[in-house]
Amino acid sequence: MAGVSKKAGKNKASSDHVIALNRKAGFDFFIEERLEAGLVLEGWEVKSLRGKRVNLTDGYVLVRRGEAWLLGCNITPLSTASTHIRPDPTRTRKLLLQRRELSRLIGAVDRSGYTVVPLRLYWKRGRAKLEIGLAKGKKQHDKRADKKEQDWQRQRERLLKHRV
Template sequence: MSKKKGKKSTASGGAQIAVNRKARHEYSIEERIEAGLVLQGWEVKSLRAGKAQITESYVILQSGEAWLFGAQITPLLSASTHVSPDPTRTRKLLLHNHELARLIGAVERKGYALIALALYWKNGRAKLEIGLAKGKKLHDKRAAEKDRDWARQKERVLKAN
């Protein structure tokens, strides 16, 4: 019997396409927001094939709209013949006006940034999880690593007993 290799699902229940694993190490995430993406046809095909990377991506708020920068969606060879695909183009994010207003107010505070955390499917539509985050200093990263190691040691001791 063979087991099906399924994709991991997110907290919202959709299948993950790409995850920014560096985000939790580099930033302390204070709030998570779900946003839709405006995509072209070849991008949807590439996302279904899992050809996306969001590790270096971030969100910028310009003139009342949210834009995703730095996300790379690699085009498939057979995806588009009549359009020249740009893998790192800026993509518009779909958010409600009240969410945008809250994010604009938060980003204007010192040290806050909007970063892409996860890209996933929800009801057949691609969604992006954005994190309102504050950058960690070096000593914060070391403290977090020390806490994580201590938690692992405690689990080992409890498991041994």
């Protein structure tokens, strides 16, 4: 174990804790700032998260009356969910943020035209956390430029690989 660095082990452990990613957010938005928020969940939702049955791509965060809410996030209930409840997969879930972070989000959304998008859902010390991003929307030409840059990076890696 002496040959294994702590950094490599830490990266592997953090990737195991990721429940879901919103890859579409990086394509559609410029992510300016990232924040960590807690989630208010019901029991069947936690079980579904453990089974990684969640979709963040259609989700968005709405800041209303001094609180942040996650809308459009689909958590598919397990077939073994309790029979005495009626699970709603797309219900509105409250986000838990500190007052300072919340006021910064409210100011950015109201004044500067930013939007708040969910980026990543993961476990941290046994609790589900949502990484949200303060983002500006990309225009079509921005997306084309990003695609061109990705293609160039891929081609450059191929050229360097063959050169060595």
